[in-house]
Amino acid sequence: MRVRILIILLCGFSCSVYAQKIEVKGKWKINVSAKDILNAGNDYNTCYESSEGEVEFRVKNNWNHEYNGYSWIVYINKQDEIWHPNLKLSVRRTSDGSSAYACYSYIYGGGYYRNVSDRHSFFCAGYRGRDNVELQYKLEGVSLLLPVRNYKTYVTYTIVEY
């Protein structure tokens, strides 16, 4: 009986770890082909941008955490599956999103392109939950000089509350 109680408690704790939770929706797929070359002899456009809101995130409050603050910071980094060092990925926030907390919620930072590297770096910060915060990606360094293959990297968003 005691063991069962402990297991239930453990589950309860593990679910209520996060006062703020981040959920990221969407992905960006770029297909570059001969159509992107204006005339034979030219290179690709070296810079590609996703549409605004191609990817979006939401910050969700966990009601269990009355003991924690509602302020949060989002850090970004990338984890390469297959990537090329000449490819430079950046991300920016193109909307503030919305919030059920109205004027009690806010978001700041990330309004201009920030390089996404392998190291965690500050992206944006805010207070309380926010929905549909739109993001836009930019990829530079696309060239014919890169070997033909599929490149893929994961952009990781880490939310830290304080």
Added chain:
Amino acid sequence: MRIYKCIWVLLIAFWASNAVTAQCVDDSYVRLKLKNISLVDIEPKGDVEIIIKPPLKAGMDFQQYASSSKWLNYSSSVRRYENKNISVSMGGSLPKGVLLKLKIAASISGEGQLGMSAGEVYLGNRNVQIITGIGGAYTGAGVGKGHKLDYELEFEDYGVLSQMQSKAILITYTITN
């Protein structure tokens, strides 16, 4: 009993550490698909006219004037360790006793693994390689970019030459793996 105490202590420590700073992670991915590219172009557009005129004096060779040079532009992307070549072939036949020579200069512009020029080749109905070892590269587009091409007629056998008005031949450039 001690085990339970330990578990309780661990749980409280776990809870306390998360109460101070908790973090949560989610991700999305970016995928770039690069395709194999092979584009070739000859600039400027239009025909090359080679005019043959009689010798100025007896004992001298025929005079020839080519209307313009051409420029070979290309864009190429390859898989690692792959190469491409550009070959040329001629459609139609030349007057008897005449050969058509193509001079291919090294590329004067561009970036990447640009191909090696064959220098001079005689054109025929079969494909002849004129640029080899092209990797991921681009020459630049337009006149004055890439490899300069010059056509020249060579008189192989004066004995069989005969007068004719004009003759058009088609020259095709192909880029292949």
